[in-house]
Amino acid sequence: MSDKTTIGVGMVGYAFMGRVHSQAWRSVGAFFDLPLTPRMAVLAGRSKERTEAAAAQLGWAGIETDWRELVKRDDVQIVDICTPGDSHAEIAIAALEAGKHVLCEKPLANSVAEAEAMVAAAAAAPGRSMVAFNYRRVPAVALARRYVEEGRIGEVRHVRAAYLQDWIVDPEFPLVWRLQKDKAGAGALGDIGSHIVDAAQFITGQRVVGVSALTETFIKERPLAAESAGLGATGSAARGTVTVDDAALFIGRLSGGGLASFEATRFANGRKNAMRIEINGSLGSLAFDFEAMNELWFSANGGGFERILVTEPDHPYVGAWWPPGHGLGYEHTFTHEIKDFLEAVATGADPTPSFADGLRVQRVLEAVERSAAEGSRYTDVEDR
Amino acid sequence: MSDKTTIGVGMVGYAFMGRVHSQAWRSVGAFFDLPLTPRMAVLAGRSKERTEAAAAQLGWAGIETDWRELVKRDDVQIVDICTPGDSHAEIAIAALEAGKHVLCEKPLANSVAEAEAMVAAAAAAPGRSMVAFNYRRVPAVALARRYVEEGRIGEVRHVRAAYLQDWIVDPEFPLVWRLQKDKAGAGALGDIGSHIVDAAQFITGQRVVGVSALTETFIKERPLAAESAGLGATGSAARGTVTVDDAALFIGRLSGGGLASFEATRFANGRKNAMRIEINGSLGSLAFDFEAMNELWFSANGGGFERILVTEPDHPYVGAWWPPGHGLGYEHTFTHEIKDFLEAVATGADPTPSFADGLRVQRVLEAVERSAAEGSRYTDVEDR
Amino acid sequence: MSDKTTIGVGMVGYAFMGRVHSQAWRSVGAFFDLPLTPRMAVLAGRSKERTEAAAAQLGWAGIETDWRELVKRDDVQIVDICTPGDSHAEIAIAALEAGKHVLCEKPLANSVAEAEAMVAAAAAAPGRSMVAFNYRRVPAVALARRYVEEGRIGEVRHVRAAYLQDWIVDPEFPLVWRLQKDKAGAGALGDIGSHIVDAAQFITGQRVVGVSALTETFIKERPLAAESAGLGATGSAARGTVTVDDAALFIGRLSGGGLASFEATRFANGRKNAMRIEINGSLGSLAFDFEAMNELWFSANGGGFERILVTEPDHPYVGAWWPPGHGLGYEHTFTHEIKDFLEAVATGADPTPSFADGLRVQRVLEAVERSAAEGSRYTDVEDR
Amino acid sequence: MSDKTTIGVGMVGYAFMGRVHSQAWRSVGAFFDLPLTPRMAVLAGRSKERTEAAAAQLGWAGIETDWRELVKRDDVQIVDICTPGDSHAEIAIAALEAGKHVLCEKPLANSVAEAEAMVAAAAAAPGRSMVAFNYRRVPAVALARRYVEEGRIGEVRHVRAAYLQDWIVDPEFPLVWRLQKDKAGAGALGDIGSHIVDAAQFITGQRVVGVSALTETFIKERPLAAESAGLGATGSAARGTVTVDDAALFIGRLSGGGLASFEATRFANGRKNAMRIEINGSLGSLAFDFEAMNELWFSANGGGFERILVTEPDHPYVGAWWPPGHGLGYEHTFTHEIKDFLEAVATGADPTPSFADGLRVQRVLEAVERSAAEGSRYTDVEDR
Structure with missing residues (x-):
């Protein structure tokens, strides 16, 4: 449980998918013997008031009202994208280019072209990337x-x-x-x-x-x-x-x-x-x-x-x-x-x-x- | 149960479908109050020996070794066709033309052309006709x-x-x-x-x-x-x-x-x-x-x-x-x-x-x- | 299918159990290779009119209005008892004593004493006896x-x-x-x-x-x-x-x-x-x-x-x-x-x-x- | 989410029941709009080493190696009993007498006498008490x-x-x-x-x-x-x-x-x-x-x-x-x-x-x- 195994997570979006991802981030360490301890660092949403309320309820330490700020933060190593599909490509590519690991909700994108760009960005970046087909x-x-x-x-x-x-x-x-x-x-x-x-x-x-x-x-x-x-x-x-x-x-x-x-x-x-x-x-x-x-x-x-x-x-x-x-x-x-x-x-x-x-x-x-x-x-x- | 309400049935074929049709002809009157009492008059099959054995087991009174004879018989008013699909059209049309009612196993025929000919024959003939989609x-x-x-x-x-x-x-x-x-x-x-x-x-x-x-x-x-x-x-x-x-x-x-x-x-x-x-x-x-x-x-x-x-x-x-x-x-x-x-x-x-x-x-x-x-x-x- | 393998059946009662037994007697030979061919000889019931109607519908050749007559008939070798439990013992014992085989609906009797008498009669008689626990x-x-x-x-x-x-x-x-x-x-x-x-x-x-x-x-x-x-x-x-x-x-x-x-x-x-x-x-x-x-x-x-x-x-x-x-x-x-x-x-x-x-x-x-x-x-x- | 609505919880036992209770304490606030925010204050177990490991994994802030200490703590208002049935009565009564609320695993006790004592203690104490028949x-x-x-x-x-x-x-x-x-x-x-x-x-x-x-x-x-x-x-x-x-x-x-x-x-x-x-x-x-x-x-x-x-x-x-x-x-x-x-x-x-x-x-x-x-x-x- 030492600091060096802690890893900061930033999540974008707090609707249905954000709620269930939060529960998973919060619970995973109590059941699995993990190599890294996730820290629920920051939640991003457009409305300050609502994002603050969501962060308090879901257990995120801080908030951002612009995901662009979130992907730049030093205390975030993993970006978890829980927004509708039209923003997946932009956020994921930015996060990958910022050196983050990315977990992205499904479907990967709203078009093949976007998805191809995301695959290319993932191949070029140092971070790990995963699409959240949870039924697997x-x-x-x-x-x-x-x-x-x-x-x-x-x-x-x-x-x-x-x-x-x-x-x-x-x-x-x-x-x-x-x-x-x-x-x-x-x-x-x-x-x-x-x-x-x-x-x-x-x-x-x-x-x-x-x-x-x-x-x-x-x-x-x-x-x-x-x-x-x-x-x-x-x-x-x-x-x-x-x-x-x-x-x-x-x-x-x-x-x-x-x-x-x-x-x-x-x-x-x-x-x-x-x-x-x-x-x-x-x-x-x-x-x-x-x-x-x-x-x-x-x-x-x-x-x-x-x-x-x-x-x-x-x-x-x-x-x-x-x-x-x-x-x-x-x-x-x-x-x-x-x-x-x-x-x-x-x-x-x-x-x-x-x-x-x-x-x-x-x-x-x-x-x-x-x-x-x-x-x-x-x-x-x-x-x- | 007077004679005038009895109706003679001739069945062609005695494999899987013939066996189950026989059971239905044999049983239907014991459960339903029918306007007509079916008489299991004659079974047709190519092999005399086998057809006789089948008739004995399944309860048919007589046999024919050629369905053409069966459709001509006076003691047959209903022809029940339990053969493979390639013979449906020929038998059904002959039976209809002979003035019989026809119950024909499914699929109706092996081609649309045959099926059309059967529909035409049914329309032109005095008998009733039905295709045996039993799952209905x-x-x-x-x-x-x-x-x-x-x-x-x-x-x-x-x-x-x-x-x-x-x-x-x-x-x-x-x-x-x-x-x-x-x-x-x-x-x-x-x-x-x-x-x-x-x-x-x-x-x-x-x-x-x-x-x-x-x-x-x-x-x-x-x-x-x-x-x-x-x-x-x-x-x-x-x-x-x-x-x-x-x-x-x-x-x-x-x-x-x-x-x-x-x-x-x-x-x-x-x-x-x-x-x-x-x-x-x-x-x-x-x-x-x-x-x-x-x-x-x-x-x-x-x-x-x-x-x-x-x-x-x-x-x-x-x-x-x-x-x-x-x-x-x-x-x-x-x-x-x-x-x-x-x-x-x-x-x-x-x-x-x-x-x-x-x-x-x-x-x-x-x-x-x-x-x-x-x-x-x-x-x-x-x-x- | 020679005559010497035919065996005559007499059934007492034609309500629910009588109807389903009749269907079984009527159908069994078409599906199983039997050592004996059952002949549905006679149905017994108290009302002549109703018994005749039931016999016609269910396929029994004749009727009796007193089961005592049925168990004496020479054309009956098997007595099938489909009455309520209060008459099982009397009919079964009489049938066994008359040298018949007996198939009796369940429960065997309405009391242990009756059932014991039936077991004793079965042991003493030449006929086979069976109780119809059909769920077996x-x-x-x-x-x-x-x-x-x-x-x-x-x-x-x-x-x-x-x-x-x-x-x-x-x-x-x-x-x-x-x-x-x-x-x-x-x-x-x-x-x-x-x-x-x-x-x-x-x-x-x-x-x-x-x-x-x-x-x-x-x-x-x-x-x-x-x-x-x-x-x-x-x-x-x-x-x-x-x-x-x-x-x-x-x-x-x-x-x-x-x-x-x-x-x-x-x-x-x-x-x-x-x-x-x-x-x-x-x-x-x-x-x-x-x-x-x-x-x-x-x-x-x-x-x-x-x-x-x-x-x-x-x-x-x-x-x-x-x-x-x-x-x-x-x-x-x-x-x-x-x-x-x-x-x-x-x-x-x-x-x-x-x-x-x-x-x-x-x-x-x-x-x-x-x-x-x-x-x-x-x-x-x-x-x- | 102000401090005055926080309530401290102390749990005794960390086996099967302790694990699942911990998950519930950890998650409940993210889903239900609660009048009180539970604080997972302290976990009690006999072995210091094991209890510390369990507390770290399950999310408890501190530990005790004697449940008697736990029930006395000022930062504990709720005592959650997850031990085998032989200790339920003793712990629950002590906790109730110490003015705590008590949630006790089932069965309530190992005997009627113990259960009666617990009911009496519950009636006499200011705290709320509940037995954990979770299937309700x-x-x-x-x-x-x-x-x-x-x-x-x-x-x-x-x-x-x-x-x-x-x-x-x-x-x-x-x-x-x-x-x-x-x-x-x-x-x-x-x-x-x-x-x-x-x-x-x-x-x-x-x-x-x-x-x-x-x-x-x-x-x-x-x-x-x-x-x-x-x-x-x-x-x-x-x-x-x-x-x-x-x-x-x-x-x-x-x-x-x-x-x-x-x-x-x-x-x-x-x-x-x-x-x-x-x-x-x-x-x-x-x-x-x-x-x-x-x-x-x-x-x-x-x-x-x-x-x-x-x-x-x-x-x-x-x-x-x-x-x-x-x-x-x-x-x-x-x-x-x-x-x-x-x-x-x-x-x-x-x-x-x-x-x-x-x-x-x-x-x-x-x-x-x-x-x-x-x-x-x-x-x-x-x-x-």
Whole structure:
């Protein structure tokens, strides 16, 4: 616990993602034996008053009202970016150029061009960089990856992934920033579709090499939000145009020869956060649904599916926590992410998912958008 | 139970489908109050010896070794076609022209052209005709249709359908007739994909109007079967080419503006007969999996999914059977189908699914094949 | 299929049990290769008119209005008793004395004394006898038994059995015969508690050796039924006393040293026919719920529970039916029962469950009633 | 966040319970708007070295090696007792007498006499006191309580509770303190049986008024643990006697006239932390299993069971956390407990579960032990 192992963290943004990242920074050291002790040094936000209140509540020692100041501070070695996607590239590149390590929320950026610039900056800079696809750190998802690596399901024939939510089913739900292309980049595709593409590539160890896609915006206009920052804002009389997709469906091919289907939607009435992935291989199968996040289902050689309660000490990340059967929650995926990131920073290893992994997802999303625009034509995913 | 209400049935084929149809003909009268009493008059098959044995076991009074004789018999008013798809059109048209009623196994035919000829023959003939998409008669599926009709889920946003089996995962599984295009017409697409297309169109009351598709044959060559008629035949040294798809994925649009995804595969290790369909609407959602065929899941207005055990007296078809909680099995879908068919024959009403409904499915399958052949391009489904 | 292998069956009663037995007699020969072909010779019931109608509908060749005539007929070799429990002993003993084989519905009798007389009659007579605990013939239950026999779960530590229904939750549900002690013998305890006691003894291969019990009648008076024969009869103004238990709970010890708990109730709102049994052993565990009757859950050595879809050809009874994943229903348990009974009759082997097995269940129920009457005192189950 | 609202906390013990309590003290303020800001002032443990390491890791400002010093400190207003049950009474009474507020782990004590002394001390002292039955703070359990209070299930007919674990199935698992009566008070009965008794009384709002019980110790001797403090210690050659129950089964009556069954065991192979409770009422039913802790199942009026994902903002405690579908874990039950405790301390209200509630559970456990010792005789639970 000596000073020389302490590392200063500065976080930009304190909404949903900022709250859960803070909880992870605050908790990680109590459960994992870390090579570096994070110090929650500074929080950046535009409003002084609100940022101060957030810092007090979330446990940050100081604040900045301009992220440009934050990335320059000497007491900050890690910059944690929890803002909407339109600012990721600018902040991350500045932080990397200032010699900081960077943890950036997903999707990596709002365009392939931005993501490429971020990858280039990461390659040129001394700091470590990581994109926060937190679902990789669900113990059940990490266990699925382990099973595939161990050859337990053989050759992958099928990936069947869906990310189903229902929070904008109501046509009177307001036009929040996540429904605006200039801020969010894309709709369900970017926000949640990116997660299932990353999860599919992570678990299988393969790339999505081509896609055929359909996208749709069911509700074209929505009430303007009094304030566009929160999910829960109430509607008003004036209406604006929804400029992102409400749902995206795509089918595609994997680099290993398998087939994959993906569906991202915010119109799946009754599904709250059903991030689901099923994988069928020549020797076995796996199935996961985040709504039951402590379970992984596994079938070997055509046998019945075993419900593995992923709470055993030898399951990924679980040994640090509670006895078997005492499940983890959503927030712990971030604790695991930050633990892995700190280890990478300490050892100089490349953390995963790297910015390059984030770009790989971005290229799939870009191919989806091109395919959807061009009559669902099968579209190769660029691979450089 | 007087003679005048008896109606003679002739069945062609006595393999899997013939066995289950026989059980339905034999049982239907004990449970439903029928306007006509079916008489299991004659079974047709090519081998005299085998057909006689089958007739004895399955309860048919006589046999024919040529279906052409069967369709001419005076004691046959209903012809039940349980052969592979390549003979459906010829038999059905002959039977209709002979003035018989026709119940024909699915898919209706091996091509759109054949299906069109069958629809034309049905329109011109005095008999009733029906295609045997038996899954419509799963009580839970019929209840799903009822819920949609009653407006309980509002506008349909998403259909998510999959039919998952795993019986040819093993590369040494032999080249049975279902893997040969000339006999089966198509692979997973025609055999099981047709069921989920029909179920989607039935439950939503809408048509699939366009599709974008990928198909794949994972195992290109297989051992020749000593006899290609049965699923369980063992392999041999000589190999032949698999000429049908192992899996078909497609996404598409519904006539009401919703999106749909379909997946038919025989390579979903551990899934035996997972005919699944989920529907998300503006007001509610439904979910079904045939592996738990007595259950329908329903969510109203974003609430939790209710597991409806579809065994109540007021559920479709269920009143004829047992008390609540005493579930039905696969075979009962055929009993229900035949009950409905007999009622249509008695009243002169058009049974559903009609040959036109079967053609509608066929057109979707044909668009899938065209799309898959043309780089997944979005392909309109013909609608005449 | 020659005449000498035909065996005549006479059935007494045509209500719920009679209907499902008829379906089994009618179907069994089409699926199983039987040593004897059953002939549905005669149905007995008190009302000539109703019995004739039932015989016509259910497929019985003739009728009798007095079961005493039925048991004397030369064309009847098997007597199938589907009446309420108060007449089991008299009919069964008469049939056995007349040299018939007897299949008797459960519970074997309404008292231990009657059951003992039946066992004695069975021992003295040339015919085979069997009590119809049909749940033994659920493939999943038979598979559970197989797993225990094979040592897959080791020593049995716990049995946790419940049979939950809800059909008399409504206080206005009428006083049908099943709620009258003189006809039904007992309430939930005898009707459904007997099933779980038999299932527990069958699967474990052990006896329940002692019990401690509580019983309760929640609704003491109910409307008199216009007709007391059917479950669905509507209420009337006059009321009568419920003379059986609404629910019975008991805990006990197994002959092998394990502990067991049992609960039988008709007041489990929302549970329709939840006949559940879980068994925990030193090496593994099993779990079953009839509401999902095609599934058996198995855990080996503390691992996750595998959902075995009991529809594989090598599972008990399943090879005679459909391909994997095409589930069976409630009625098939009777088809299996009758198949096994016919084989026993043909070979002269003792069928199981025998009348002695039925008596063994009766003794447990009797100990439950004694314990409940005596302050739940632990009460040994008689074992002679 | 001014100083005057800060309240000092001292915790005794830093094993499993100490770790999870620490996480709750550390996190609670970031999520709930508290009237008091807890300050993690001091941790007590016997070993100076270990306590210092634990304090550093878990975030406590100082340490004591004698809890007697801790309860005297001026910077401690709340004493949080996380030791085995044999020291609860002594520490809690001393703390209360020193004017502190006390949060005490469950079961309240190892005997009724101790628990009575604690209740008396709590009544006489100015501080608030609470026993840590954390499962009351599972959102799904709290929602179940809300549903019962709102009358949604009507009169309670049945409670069916089980707490199933399997961590001592292996006979070579060592003789840890939880298997020794002098330290743990009881075995499965006290450790996990206490939780389901409390949950049943909490959700129904009724008392268990009498019980009939069986207990068993399957493995009578076990290897002595090198160190008896941890669950994971490895075995050694020398053996000692297990002096607590391995499993306890009991059935009983509720103050409102319903029936209840309870089972607590550590021998349910494959069940890790299956704390289950089902309640059947005259109007509806509820079902919960901690292995899927974010789900509550609800049936209204005999309808299907609805799987309520208890992650909506209007569900108990949930509004403070994440969007719908982003589940919580085991640790959050403690965060909720501490939030409620701090509110009670601030307002002077009596927290629940109070020491009196803990005593009420203790009396049930004591009646269970008496009944088990006396041939399962139905034994009234004392109610003073």
